[in-house]
Amino acid sequence: MERFSRVLVINPPSPPGFVSNKDSMGGFGQLFPPGATYMPPLDMVYLASFLTEKQVPVEVLECLGMELDLAHLTAAAARACGGEAEGRVLAVVRTSTPTLDWDLSVCAALKAQTAGLRLAICGAVVTHVAQRIQETGAVDYLVRGEPDDVVYELVQGRALATIPGLTYLGTAGWVENPPRLFDKNLDRLPFPKWELFPYTRYQLPKSSTHGRVAFLPMITSRGCPVGCHYCPYPVGQGGVFRYRTAQNVVDEMEHLAHDLGVQYILFRDPIFSLNQRRVLEICNEIQRRGLTIEWKCETRVDCLREETVRAMAQAGCTGINFGIESAEVEIQANSGRKPITQEEFIATVRLCHELGISTFGFFIIGLPGDTADTILDSIKFAIDVRTNWVQFTAASPLLGTKLRDWAISNGYVPEHEQDYVNSYRVMMGNENLSKEQVNGLLHFAQFIGTNFINRRGILKDTHAGTRVYRLGRQMADALTYRTAQVIYALGRWYFARRLAAEA
Template sequence: MIYLVNPPCPPGSVSNKDTMGGLGQLYPAGTPTIMPPIDLPYLAALFREHRLSCVTLDCLGSGMDAGDLLLALKRNRPRLVALRTSLPSLEWDLKLAELIRTVVDTELIMFGPCLKYLGELALRDGHVDAVVPGEAELVLPKLAAAPPGSPVAGVVRRGSAVVDDGGRIEDLDALPFPAWDLLPYHNYHCLGLVRNLRPFVTALSSRGCPHGCAYCPYPVVQGRKIRLRSAQNVVEELVWLDHGLGVRAVLFRDPEFAVSRDRVAAICEGMLQRSLTLSWRCETRIENLDPELLSLMARAGCVGINLGVESANEEILRGVGRKSFPYEKARTLIDCCHRLGIETFCFFVLGLPGESWRSALATIDYALALAPRAVQFTVATPYPGTGLWEWASGHGFIEEGSFSALTGYEATMRTEHLRIDELASLRDYAYRAWSMRGAAPWFRIAGCVRNLSHELKAAASFLRERREVRAKSVACGTGVTNG
């Protein structure tokens, strides 16, 4: 018997191992997000297809803690346990591996893309027998079918001098559809992203990103060669989710869903022809969109699009290999989305190379002016393997500490002009600015009517903070100019 395990979350956190190209993020406990890494249901489907005896255990979706996991393993005594890890959860997952060793004698494997850079750390204490740093769907079924301890491409064991990731899956259509029926998919949700509809699952219609932005882990993990599933294959999966499992909402996890306009159009037309009732959300670059395509996407059930805007400053964007997009065109497309009933969620990154008080405030103002339905302000995170990691390491800008801090929200890297604590302050200020100015004003008016004193005090406090922040921007106005 083989156990494929998405382990319990670190105490005080919710682990999302699917984001950041599979490197993962940690959210504060109570965050209304429960979804497993998509390689878990893919692996479950492959094991079923190859008739390999397997139990797929998603501790997050099942509400299992470390004690529950240890009890299950002690009772069933599997011959192999494969733990899915991530960058910010790795230290906790290694503690779990040590505990597993105390209750069952088994071959213990860890898999996840962070192990390409941290595999040696995972193997160091001897609790983990081997790591799989590449695409686990290509490796773990072969490992499960091989005699214990046998050499398998893509499996790195203790003492190995070579890190072999096993290559990448080129024909994504050859994969079976993710076996959500073997996981507790009725428990999954991601509040606000797909109108809170349930059952909710994720889908992956492509892998890879051709752009290679210096701060982004997706091209590092999935490669810069874009690997596309055919539109027909994607539609057939959606038919199965809708008609077979009763799924109501799908979040596409592609880093660049609309990289091929023709394919997106074919997927949407296929959904309309098959009369699917799914609501779905995707992520793409705003320059891939146009009003005609957006109209087709809306008719096919698209209710939201995540857009990476990142910065308002052209020089900063060029420095990390990203092109800017004219404000007028961006605002026009965002307004078009809203007219069609598609919610927009824009991502912004504070603290990229060259960032200053002035450029950061320009980005915050830009976010407010674009007026999407929601925003995310993250602090530039030096993920291992990215150009940003190399730049920050070379300049000594990374604060030493735990990998658990590499969440995308905690400030762990300074810039030429901003300290780590200043970046954290700018992130917090950005969210307060959004809550006071970017959110729908009618909600604020309603709030004032309900609690006038509280709202007026909050507004006065924010105005004082804004004056202080902008005064500091003038006093410390070094670095690149506004874009």
């Protein structure tokens, strides 16, 4: 017999003063200032779609896109429970690292104001904060790992003790079942049923496309075997690369374009081109079907042969995000990353630009082994590599990562420290720099990135067609490049004097 007759899939409202993006940082999430674009947690979209495909009645309360505050959420949950027997409605609430306490308060409010509602909480962080969640008494179940099958088996009435990946409150206290293995057959999952979500409200940031276009995210693979110590993807998705077939991927792209009017797809895979043969198959299938749609992905430079980049450009790819992290191969190696040289980055970025693909470079400040000189060298490389956009973030010891283990063992963060908002805020120093020194260098990097490389989005559209706009962009590129070099030189002089005085 079914345990629950109805499921509410809930992405809670953002904490006051922030916009939450729970899909970022490998599902561990980040908080951004008001005005940031909304991005739905893809695991919630998949969960709602999976349950719907299994004929489970589902109501989605995606509070960001639907603009529901706490009062409206609790009222909507109460309405959804109306007419149902007590204890027959399950709410599955998505949480993340920086929103955990807020989300638990939302769960407590739902429980207090909706009699008989049962609550489950899920998200990549749940496994690592289970005791903290249990102590609040705000939820009845913890869903660890990918939620689809766990929630379905819970709804269907399977014996609690036999559901892998579930933690539940038994008669003698909390019971943690064995973990559930990651699903390797991703083709079996239904396509996201975006009609359950306010999908027209989701927008791309300026760095991804030109103007306002109909957009949705996709994920075609999960897991990352590279194992960089700072990366949350292997923690939340596992270290085994699991992927959908090319046919399945392009089927979904065609559905989004033809049925939902989507013009732009943002692939959320950790490393989109880890299997380059699959990428070539995807690109060939897009062209074979005559599918016209723009898309962007994230990958590693050493997972891109020239043949692959050219095929991607011909198949509609207009943007690639690259994790550069540090210009120094020694610093990359210190963090468990397979090193990539500056020359490799420059060559790939140049090829992308020749083919009309815009590029975005990610850098991390304050990694193990970083000094003021290596960080400043990375800032200079961020100017010289000439990606269209850059992002500088702080090395963040996220729960479950090897970087966190290293930071705790060296006393850079306390073991209980979970005061994480986003990776733009410095949480620790390293063996060469204090937290305050890392913060100063990060702010300098962000100043150059925001004002001179990214230019606050001014004249940054690489796809604008008018001759006047292109000329203006070229002049702005040349001017801000030279200005960034001057500002960098002044900054290097300043930090040399400042750090010498502090020594």
